[in-house]
Amino acid sequence: MSVVPAQAVAGAGPRPDDGRAAPLAPRARLLPALAAVYRAQLSRARVARIPLLFVATFQSVGIMVLLRGVVSGGDPARSVVSGSAVLVVAFVALNLLAQYFGQLRAGGGLDHYATLPVPPAAVVLGAAGAYASFTVPGTVVTAVVGCLLFQLPMAHLWVLAAVVPLSGAALSGLGAALGLLAPRQELATLCGQLGMSAALLLGVLPAGRMPEAIGWARDLLPSTYGVEALAHSFAPRPDWFAVCADLGVCAAVGVLSLAVATWAYRRAAAR
Amino acid sequence: MPVCAVRDLVKTYPALRGRRGAAQAPAVRASDGITLDVRRGEIFGLLGPNGAGKSTLVRQLTGLLRPDSGSISVLGHDLVRHPERAARLLGYLGQESTALDELTVALAVETTGRLRGLGTREARAERDAVIDELGLADLAGRALKKLSGGQRRLACFATALIGERPLLVLDEPTTGMDPVARRAVWAAVDRRRAERGATVLLVTHNVLEAESVLDRVAVIDRGRVIACDTPGGLKEMVGEEVRLELVWRDRPPLDVPEVAALGAAARTSGRRWTLRLPADEARSAVAAVTAGPAFAALDDFTLATPSLEDVYLALGGRAEGLVKA
Incomplete structure (x- = not known):
């Protein structure tokens, strides 16, 4: 991106920005614009993404059924169920959103938003929010099926009401940033897929048996904290401090990744 | 302003x-x-x-x-x-x-x-x-x-x-x-x-x-x-000229000298020749191709006043890519 020196601009021709400049139309305000983007994204997700939501849910339920033979109960069962539930969020929010933004950027679709007076945060948050909300049914179904399969208590499943939006924010922010920053559309898809695979392997498999290096990778992945928070809630006497701490990490990563995604959107829109 | x-x-x-x-x-x-x-x-x-x-x-x-x-x-x-x-x-x-x-x-x-x-x-x-x-x-x-x-x-x-x-x-x-x-x-x-x-x-x-x-x-x-x-002002820039399009049945009868002369100036696209000529030259060209052996080989011809496409070509633009529909 080149910056034009002021002298070059102020040279020949009619002087810009003199007193006769026409009034500017108002900007779209953040919240109404966010609501409009959210509504539009939710409607396109309903049309185009329902089959994929089924895939995501079946994938997670399938993994739990497979692991039912290996894992009998206790800590490992808790992490299998919570990992599978959060995997639905990773599939939709990280993988599909990275693909969507990659495709939008490659196909020139960002021009539509870039030529409207809309705050970048509204576009990113609206899309991320819609994708995250879209994961709710699949996550709930997976968690309930998991509890039944592994005889875990369902008393504290309400924790999902915090886990889905917070890990959704963290993962969709990451997905949006990947999609907008990847130099090519295929790379955006690849990154989304890899991120989801990481969430699958590092989230579903019980942490205790992993080599140390993989344990660090697990700590770096934002979905891990959502998984842990949900796993804590399956304990007979949940450690609410640990749940809150994990959710706090999710929220912090969410704010950070959405900020990065907003920056990435600005960068992609003003080529 | x-x-x-x-x-x-x-x-x-x-x-x-x-x-x-x-x-x-x-x-x-x-x-x-x-x-x-x-x-x-x-x-x-x-x-x-x-x-x-x-x-x-x-x-x-x-x-x-x-x-x-x-x-x-x-x-x-x-x-x-x-x-x-x-x-x-x-x-x-x-x-x-x-x-x-x-x-x-x-x-x-x-x-x-x-x-x-x-x-x-x-x-x-x-x-x-x-x-x-x-x-x-x-x-x-x-x-x-x-x-x-x-x-x-x-x-x-x-x-x-x-x-x-x-x-x-x-x-x-x-x-x-x-x-x-x-x-x-x-x-x-x-x-x-x-x-x-x-x-x-x-x-x-x-x-x-x-x-x-x-x-x-x-x-x-x-x-x-x-x-x-x-558009009118642009067309006046080439107002002296008209466009002549000739479509040949099979191949142009290049053995007719008038046709050979036109061929040198024509833009060819398949069987179609497009020429831009001053009005009087266009008239004599039409006379030449609507008589004798040239007419036998001619499938169709049109004579038209200049369009913006002609302006574009006369100004030195490349021919391809403009749509006329």
């Missing part, structure tokens, strides 16, 4: 590098010192074949692309320094509809209105008005990607109209449209100009459309404005 003033605009796309540093495509000067003024209430056209630099120019006017040098002033605002103001001054119809494809027509129009700063109620009212105006009511509940190319283009045009702006920038608005949809577009454009003094900047590679709807036209070739005038 012009609505839109462009001075010495230069934009070069850098050379693309292939693998191992080998040059894949050279640098392209897509805007090569463009200067033009668009006046208030005008329908101003940019005419040229694909790759002439029209869309690059339009993307700079809409703040999507930053020029290397030069100035752009729209309604008194410096868009080189403040590209983000473009969205608050003009409505833009680009060539892509990716962002809207999976939405219904009604939701695409309403959402765009909300993002252009309208309140919920205003956006709904304007949505209904624009959809009725363009005759899209029957399609309002269908997703854009389920529509035909022309219908989708019309729906995108509706999104450019909602949330009124004093300047509309339309990049090939009627591509793929049937005559009914085209009429709806031009009627909507005319109404905005007559009732609200709107100005329209329009990209086209369709010669007939340019002749019938534009007030003034800038002919663009290889990033330069090679002429800028009313």
